[in-house]
Amino acid sequence: MRAAHQASLADDRGEFAWSGRRFRTTAEDLERIWAMLPAGTDPSTVTVIMEPTRNAWVPLAAWFRRRGAAVVIVPPERSADLRAYYSKHTKSDRLDSRILARLPLLHPEGLHTEQGLGPGDPLRRSVKLRSTLVRRLTATLARLDALLEILGPGWHAALGSDLANKTPLKFLAAGYACPHTVRRLGRGRLARFLHRHSRGAWTEAKAEELLATAAATLRLWGEDLDYPDLADDIAIEARLALALTQEIKELDERIAVLFARADPDGILQSVPGIGPILGAQILGRLGDPSRFTSLAGVRAFSGLVPRLDSSGINGHHNGLTKSGDACLREALFMAAEHARRSDPSLAAKYHRLMVTQGKHHNSALCHVATTLLTRIAAYWRRGEHYTLHDTNGRPVDATQAKAIIAERYTVSAELRTARRTTHARPGTGRRSKESQRAPSTGPSTHHATAQPA
Template identity: 70%
Template structure:
């Protein structure tokens, strides 16, 4: 059964037999129990639910309740990427696009490309850990944006404010100070040093006190002398307070979300197998578990590496064989977590450090390219540990088990990349206009002077 899923309009379903012959097509229905029961009744009499394969595209989140319903009925649910189904439609009907045609092509796909069908057993976006990790990433990025905006607004007051707040706006103490409207230099003068000391002491639990209050008083005085009466301090302080309150709210939401994620990870991985891998912390392990899904659904470790999108693309024809950059076909959040973990893991695992050293020094790889190789290796080992339910074990290149202290000593002694080589392999040539050359690459050439 092929289903073309719509978000607002009715879905369309078509049914084909094991030879690809259509039994019926163009059945319209919505995501309701009544419509789904009516659709299921249209199956041929005596059909075995285990022999029914439902093929659909993962259209936004509308596919999640449909997939769950069909799985409860005993059918096998297969998801096909929109790009693959579009390529198939272009092959059969290049100049025609309709919901009915899409459902017919999806219904016939099991006969056309059976080896490319992989059953979907999870809940996708319905999985709580998957949702939580995505929300965590979104909130962290929003807080980063808010803090950057806050830092930019403080620059209007002058450079002394950044120093007075210790340059750490992610700390809740300066955020509470700014949220209270104290970014107004006149307000700071009116409040006075003593009240500022009490404010800092109370909100920082004693970590901040007189030195910070003196720095704020000095910064406020410098701002008044710099601007005099030209700038509306009260209006700017209100804008800063809004950003500070937003950052405080996001910080609290992230803290509560971290606690919920920790509980979910403990339920999924009580033995701590994922976190036993080097470079994988609490947040990263949650991302790997949530975004990778059921690891057992992959038939091979190569399939897991391909799912990450970190493997290089291949363009081969005849005697030509060229590898490109990462395919980036998998989950972006999973790819980001693996990349960051790989950068830490190479500092603790001698085998990964040796591979990174070889890629950088001997092969001539760029730092990011080398980390992509390390990330796929790390993912393969994590998946193997999960399948075998054994923790990650650090080993030397000869296979001898080592502890973390000995591993760090081995890496520092053998696999340090020279700094000049690291700088050359870390930086990239910018495509835009540099500071020294203000001429745009597409600027017209200067006119030549006529020869005399």
């Protein structure tokens, strides 16, 4: 990313005017490259084709767009396949630039002009950052839960099952996971600490419960455990969880402002199952749905479409391509889980996939998510709010929709749980340490032979 770029210039017949010219991401080098165009070239006829290398392409795309050129971003997998066709055993920046320069002749239908700023767009960047922070918070809380298990089961009962609440996090961040420290505090000071940080929700009864939990830990472990050292580890995880929670809260406020600016008419929030957070994540990662030439292009961009393997009279669909944005698929999957409970048409599709076709719960939700994305793009293009319809196409309100779903399209919890279960391949597990593919150590039982006396 810190090395020089290489550019090649080809005309409309694929003939090279020059190739392999090096330049860096500076205004001076870009001016020099632009000056190497043939005299009298109309900027609107220039197409700049780039392979995205991390975020290095963003300032280049913005600079060339200001000059009037069209900018096309080509997926690295596509350019790699074309390079392998030209030279299977050679990979160089010069060869890549020559292939990209000839791409309008090789694959003209695959050229899509890039209008946005990519990672430079604040909404796109913010929703991705929020998704990353949420995953970090989840991992931190899981580690915190595991450390509390060392002290004993009573701590989970005393602090509550949801460690994401600020009160237990502040309690643990103060180093009070040490039972000796809790006993030294006493009921009075501990009750005042809990009352202040919980805003009156935790009273002296909670302080007595924590004191009892600390005493139970001392009886369980005695002096075999280094309590202060474990409390320090727990405090670190709790402080990290508090910091991440605060960052997510502030980021939510910034995303709300950006989302209101991007969707002033509230089209996405009219979709069932989509609120400010999921709506911002979908719009931020999808971009303007109007930029796609078809609704099939929107579905393909998400990666929620199956692979097709067809030849002659044989053909079958494999798993999802997952070639699109993972953050977008995450938001659509969660939105589909809520939308199927509010929209009768989506509920009917989910019910048919689960009950009639025997699909896995996740597979059925992916089908619903694809349909939901198609509808979002269609309503966005028309500039209309989402409307609920029954399976016959008649408009219904939210109350009628839920009544229809409850009457006709409710999937039992037992079936949904069974469909959630994934059958793993037989192999070495915790219950059986014997490998299923290991050779037998005993004599063969299939072709037994008589042994001499």
